[in-house]
Amino acid sequence: MIDVALTIALTCIALAVVLNLYRLLRGPTAPDRILALDTMVINAIALIILFGIREGTTVYFEAALLLAMVGFVGTVAYAKFLLRGDIVE
Amino acid sequence: MRRLFPHPGLTLLLVVMWMLVLNELSVGGFLLGLFFGTLVPLFTAPFWPERPPVRYGWPLIAYGLLVIGDIIVANFQVARLILFCRNRDLRSCWLSIPLDLQSAEAFTVLAGTISLTPGTVSADISTDGRHLLVHALDTSDPEAEVARIKARYERRLMEIFR
Amino acid sequence: MAAILDFVIAFLIVLGGAFALIGSWGLARLPALMSRLHGPTKATTLGVGGCLIASMLYFPSHGMSWSAHELLITLFLFITAPISANMIAKACIHGRHVYGDAVAKYEVPLPRPPHPDAEWATFGSTEAAKPE
Numbered sequence: 001m002i003d004v005a006l007t008i009a010l011t012c013i014a015l016a017v018v019l020n021l022y023r024l025l026r027g028p029t030a031p032d033r034i035l036a037l038d039t040m041v042i043n044a045i046a047l048i049i050l051f052g053i054r055e056g057t058t059v060y061f062e063a064a065l066l067l068a069m070v071g072f073v074g075t076v077a078y079a080k081f082l083l084r085g086d087i088v089e
Numbered sequence: 090m091r092r093l094f095p096h097p098g099l100t101l102l103l104v105v106m107w108m109l110v111l112n113e114l115s116v117g118g119f120l121l122g123l124f125f126g127t128l129v130p131l132f133t134a135p136f137w138p139e140r141p142p143v144r145y146g147w148p149l150i151a152y153g154l155l156v157i158g159d160i161i162v163a164n165f166q167v168a169r170l171i172l173f174c175r176n177r178d179l180r181s182c183w184l185s186i187p188l189d190l191q192s193a194e195a196f197t198v199l200a201g202t203i204s205l206t207p208g209t210v211s212a213d214i215s216t217d218g219r220h221l222l223v224h225a226l227d228t229s230d231p232e233a234e235v236a237r238i239k240a241r242y243e244r245r246l247m248e249i250f251r
Numbered sequence: 252m253a254a255i256l257d258f259v260i261a262f263l264i265v266l267g268g269a270f271a272l273i274g275s276w277g278l279a280r281l282p283a284l285m286s287r288l289h290g291p292t293k294a295t296t297l298g299v300g301g302c303l304i305a306s307m308l309y310f311p312s313h314g315m316s317w318s319a320h321e322l323l324i325t326l327f328l329f330i331t332a333p334i335s336a337n338m339i340a341k342a343c344i345h346g347r348h349v350y351g352d353a354v355a356k357y358e359v360p361l362p363r364p365p366h367p368d369a370e371w372a373t374f375g376s377t378e379a380a381k382p383e
Contacts, residue, residue: 002309005261009268009302016275016295023278023287031342032284038335039278039291045324046271050264053306061306061320065110068324070271072331076359080336083345092252109319164270167289181286197377204333205296206268210288211333212340222371224340226289244344 013050016043034078040044041071095134098143100126105251141196142192148248155245159206170227184223186207186235190242195250202242205214256312260305267301270294284343292336300325344371 017040024036045064052060094100100123107122108114143149190196198221200211200221208226215222230235277290303321311317 001257001261002264005264009264012268012272012300014290019272019275019279029343029346030286031339031346032287034342035284035287035291035339036278038339039275039295041345042273042291042295042328042373043330046267046302049299049302049306049321049324050268053264053309056315058310058315058318061318063326064322065327067289068327068331072327072335074321076338077337079342081333082342083338105321109323112319131368160293160297164293167293168270168273171273171281171290171294175283176280179282181283184380193306196278200337201333204292204336205329208289210285210336210346212285212337216372222344224285224288226286238271 002053006050009052010047010050013043013047017047030082031079034075034082037078038071041067041074045071057070096125096130096137096140098128098145100131103129121126139240142250144249144251148245150203152245152249155241156202156205163206163208167226170208174227179227182225182228182231184225184228184231184235184238186221186223186238188219188221189239190246190250192250193218195246198250199242199246203238206242209234253312256308260308260374263301263305263308267298267303269298270301271298285287285340288336288340288343292332296328298330306310339351345374 020036020040020043024033024040027033045067048060048064048067052058052064102146103123104119104122107125108118111118112121139142186198188199190199196214198220200214203209203211203221203223208228210224211221213222214220222239225231271294274290274294274296277294278287281287281290301326307317307321
């Protein structure tokens, strides 16, 4: 049962990443693209976790944790750059 | 005591986080976490001079549970709007919420709560710190929405931060 | 008992995947940037939350060691989601005059702060934003 659920969820998240990619390419503005990238990182975390469940190992969670941190810092840095034209004031 | 631990909440948070990152319960890990939990608030205290007027206790826990419940309800509402509502039927609008709270920490918690709960995202605060700018995805009555946020979240936060 | 737990885990996994998809669908189809913010900040966060809770249940129930990192990721995502949403919203209201027609079609005009001397902090000096 869990295998079927995993297949469904992985398909859903793959579709979600495709939708994010559409928004990333389409824009139309820079904040749209930042938002698309941020959502893509969150979807990638979900993908890694589901893959970890499928493989039956917890080693992937460290990658997910790192991705969560780096993705957040990246989003804030991009938004800050748009706001001020500079990241560290 | 007060000089060694300027922010006891931050110390506790850092120790818990450190233990979670280590992923094991060990005395060595706890001591190293305590070491960082003491050092980080000491070195960052100049950026955050006053102790936030927060009261740890039952109201804080009850507020956390209320917010978690609201997050789940919010998700179903937003999912319904995204799936079944046509773009031209969406009544998006900006709300300007007058604030009765006093401290910057309380504003932060309120803004975070608003961002995570039904159909609202907090966007900005006015320069005099008395109004919060909030974007609502779909509201029929902006006044009622402002009153709801004030009654549901701000009144509870007033009891926690004073 | 194990079958019920498996069912709960499978339900949470499917729910998580569905919410992640709905959030991204909202990002792709909603008309204005401020509306688009609503999808990812809420739906996607709960989507990942569902997957993480499922994995927190799955590993102990299948004889593997429990990992605290799931809890850490959940906490981290729920704390950072409002902050990144707030930063993007600030970038959006700051860029209204820059992007002009590309966003103006569906955006609602920004209200002024009710106080006559005040301005939204993105446009004004942040020094004055501190409460007395």
